[in-house]
Amino acid sequence: MTVLVFIDPSVPAGRVADASAPQLSVLDQGATRGDGIFESALYKGGSVRKLDMHLARLQSSAQLSDLDIPGEDVWRAAVATAIAEYDGEARRVDAGTGTGGQPDTDVEAVVKLIATRGPEGAGHGTSWVTVSPAPALGREQRETGVRVLLLDRGYDSTVAERAPWLLMGAKTLSYAVNMAALRHARKNDADDVIFTSSDGRVLEGPTSTVLLATREGNEKRLITPTLRTGILPGTTQGALFGLAEEAGWKLGYGPVVPQDLLDADAVWLVSSVRLLAPVTAIDGQPIATDAELTAELSRLIDAIE
Amino acid sequence: MTVLVFIDPSVPAGRVADASAPQLSVLDQGATRGDGIFESALYKGGSVRKLDMHLARLQSSAQLSDLDIPGEDVWRAAVATAIAEYDGEARRVDAGTGTGGQPDTDVEAVVKLIATRGPEGAGHGTSWVTVSPAPALGREQRETGVRVLLLDRGYDSTVAERAPWLLMGAKTLSYAVNMAALRHARKNDADDVIFTSSDGRVLEGPTSTVLLATREGNEKRLITPTLRTGILPGTTQGALFGLAEEAGWKLGYGPVVPQDLLDADAVWLVSSVRLLAPVTAIDGQPIATDAELTAELSRLIDAIE
Numbered sequence: 001m002t003v004l005v006f007i008d009p010s011v012p013a014g015r016v017a018d019a020s021a022p023q024l025s026v027l028d029q030g031a032t033r034g035d036g037i038f039e040s041a042l043y044k045g046g047s048v049r050k051l052d053m054h055l056a057r058l059q060s061s062a063q064l065s066d067l068d069i070p071g072e073d074v075w076r077a078a079v080a081t082a083i084a085e086y087d088g089e090a091r092r093v094d095a096g097t098g099t100g101g102q103p104d105t106d107v108e109a110v111v112k113l114i115a116t117r118g119p120e121g122a123g124h125g126t127s128w129v130t131v132s133p134a135p136a137l138g139r140e141q142r143e144t145g146v147r148v149l150l151l152d153r154g155y156d157s158t159v160a161e162r163a164p165w166l167l168m169g170a171k172t173l174s175y176a177v178n179m180a181a182l183r184h185a186r187k188n189d190a191d192d193v194i195f196t197s198s199d200g201r202v203l204e205g206p207t208s209t210v211l212l213a214t215r216e217g218n219e220k221r222l223i224t225p226t227l228r229t230g231i232l233p234g235t236t237q238g239a240l241f242g243l244a245e246e247a248g249w250k251l252g253y254g255p256v257v258p259q260d261l262l263d264a265d266a267v268w269l270v271s272s273v274r275l276l277a278p279v280t281a282i283d284g285q286p287i288a289t290d291a292e293l294t295a296e297l298s299r300l301i302d303a304i305e
Numbered sequence: 306m307t308v309l310v311f312i313d314p315s316v317p318a319g320r321v322a323d324a325s326a327p328q329l330s331v332l333d334q335g336a337t338r339g340d341g342i343f344e345s346a347l348y349k350g351g352s353v354r355k356l357d358m359h360l361a362r363l364q365s366s367a368q369l370s371d372l373d374i375p376g377e378d379v380w381r382a383a384v385a386t387a388i389a390e391y392d393g394e395a396r397r398v399d400a401g402t403g404t405g406g407q408p409d410t411d412v413e414a415v416v417k418l419i420a421t422r423g424p425e426g427a428g429h430g431t432s433w434v435t436v437s438p439a440p441a442l443g444r445e446q447r448e449t450g451v452r453v454l455l456l457d458r459g460y461d462s463t464v465a466e467r468a469p470w471l472l473m474g475a476k477t478l479s480y481a482v483n484m485a486a487l488r489h490a491r492k493n494d495a496d497d498v499i500f501t502s503s504d505g506r507v508l509e510g511p512t513s514t515v516l517l518a519t520r521e522g523n524e525k526r527l528i529t530p531t532l533r534t535g536i537l538p539g540t541t542q543g544a545l546f547g548l549a550e551e552a553g554w555k556l557g558y559g560p561v562v563p564q565d566l567l568d569a570d571a572v573w574l575v576s577s578v579r580l581l582a583p584v585t586a587i588d589g590q591p592i593a594t595d596a597e598l599t600a601e602l603s604r605l606i607d608a609i610e
Contacts, residue, residue, distance in 0.1 A: 004331055024329040024336055026309055026433055031329055032419065034339020034479040065481065066488055114337065117484075128331055152468045156503060159459040165489040166459050166482055174339040174479030176370065177471055179422075183371055184470040198461060198503075 005082040007070050007127040014078035030116025034174035037061035042273050043109040053235040064170035069115040078129045086131040108134035110273050138274035145280035146191040153195035160230025168230030178206035202256040208269035209234030215265050223252035236270045243300040266290040310387040312375050312432040319383030335421025339479035342366035347578050348414040358540040369475035374420040383434045391436040413439035443579035450585035451496040458500035465535025473535030483511035507561040513574035514539030520570050528557035541575045548605040571595040
């Protein structure tokens with residue numbers, strides 16, 4: 001079940017539409033050119049987590065892409081409408097199966113915000129929100145962890161500074177390479193990918209941010225690659241770092257090289273929907289994991305609003 | 306006016322649909338991930354030019370992208386249906402304006418073939434053909450030429466060989482960077498772009514192949530960058546090279562460096578719809594053009610079937 005709400009100036013709260021019916025023009029440049037931007041947020045415990053951060057990154061992606069997108073209030077209204085619809089659908093399903101009239105508080109759903117450049121020549125973009133059940137695989141991988149391959153992303157780590165037209169740091173709809181990298185991993189006995197730069201720096205996952213931890217005596221350090229490499233600013237990483245610092249962690253912002261991952265006490269991929277997934281192997285070799293640190297960081301992530 | 310024909314197993318000739326109405330699921334991975342492939346061909350003089358080459362490259366893109374797409378015969382049937390519809394529409398428009406019942410033989414239209422990975426979880430892709438009037442700007446630029454910027458594509462020229470997950474050589478829907486590069490050019494008093502590799506090789510345009518010519522005595526040489534750099538195999542370049550060789554040209558396949566463009570007797574961007582556009586300036590500096598060579602190559606391109 002997916003709920004769909006279009007942003008539509010004539011319907012201030014957002015126009016609810018049937019996600020199972022065709023709703024998009026084949027001439028939309030989102031579909032013909034991957035020319036648009038998106039965010040994926042988690043709906044859990046009755047609220048959309050980190051909505052402020054997602055809206056801020058969406059605006060940042062829009063600026064990097066020269067896209068004129070609706071304002072934050074308009075997005076908030078559409079998200080609220082979509083969530084109300086989703087909860088209503090869930091209640092109807094529950095009532096139908098006799099499990100009661102309250103939405104399941106354990107429900108996890110993906111809230112997607114998408115804005116495209118619209119149909120060629122139309123002069124306006126297309127924007128919508130969907131809410132769908134969160135994939136079961138992601139929840140499993142929080143427990144089982146993921147085996148990753150290191151794959152060359154082709155870019156060197158200074159490209160973002162010299163070539164803004166590459167849209168580094170914008171979360172665009174042009175994700176064909178990200179999806180191809182994940183397929184490559186699955187064909188090679190792995191679950192996920194950590195991209196590296198052509199000059200040997202650790203970057204990010206196709207849909208996640210890389211974290212690593214080191215322990216030295218009583219000091220725990222949480223490290224993520226520097227944004228100067230052109231990676232996406234991870235919303236979960238950003239929120240987690242704030243909470244981790246309050247909890248006494250030292251923070252570090254790379255450069256990170258592959259050997260750092262092998263030497264770390266633990267490595268994770270972190271993202272908005274899957275949350276924290278421990279990395280258990282890199283290129284077929286098991287690496288250190290740390291159940292205590294994973295539990296601690298998971299608690300911090302659960303506390304993100 | 307755009308004509309739309311979906312590939313649909315229940316309608317062997319292709320299912321005609323209204324391109325002005327929504328026809329695509331917002332959950333289609335073509336729209337949410339730029340996860341699909343395409344071709345743009347030119348309909349002119351009563352036929353779709355180089356359809357064989359476009360269908361072959363579509364199949365190649367599909368293989369590189371692990372996409373299961375319809376067979377060539379199915380695409381041919383859909384294209385034929387779309388062209389018949391387009392001609393019919395054109396005749397109705399002509400009849401309505403009293404300009405006669407025959408389609409204009411000077412008509413130029415863009416035939417797009419698109420195949421996506423389909424809606425998430427659907428287990429099948431979405432494939433369609435559109436026919437739309439060719440943009441006037443492209444026809445103008447055959448005459449006026451284009452001023453280009455050299456822009457760094459971020460990849461080095463050996464990336465295609467070591468990183469197949471980057472889908473180099475596949476014509477995917479993930480064109481956000483190509484579009485951003487063109488916007489960057491237009492904001493900087495240029496019309497188009499020639500991408501260079503991070504190690505200083507000339508690659509391709511965002512929607513075109515680069516050609517350059519040198520004259521030495523009576524010898525004319527036509528040169529294009531080598532495919533080993535990971536550029537798209539240009540269908541127009543490929544067909545043109547065959548005809549140019551028959552017409553007595555020497556052929557060369559790069560490596561090409563920016564200085565070669567400045568030293569050449571003429572440089573062009575070549576593509577299926579705009580055809581041959583002379584490059585008149587690079588990074589703001591006028592370069593040599595050659596009206597005689599342009600006319601000769603234009604005649605050869607016109608002769609491509």
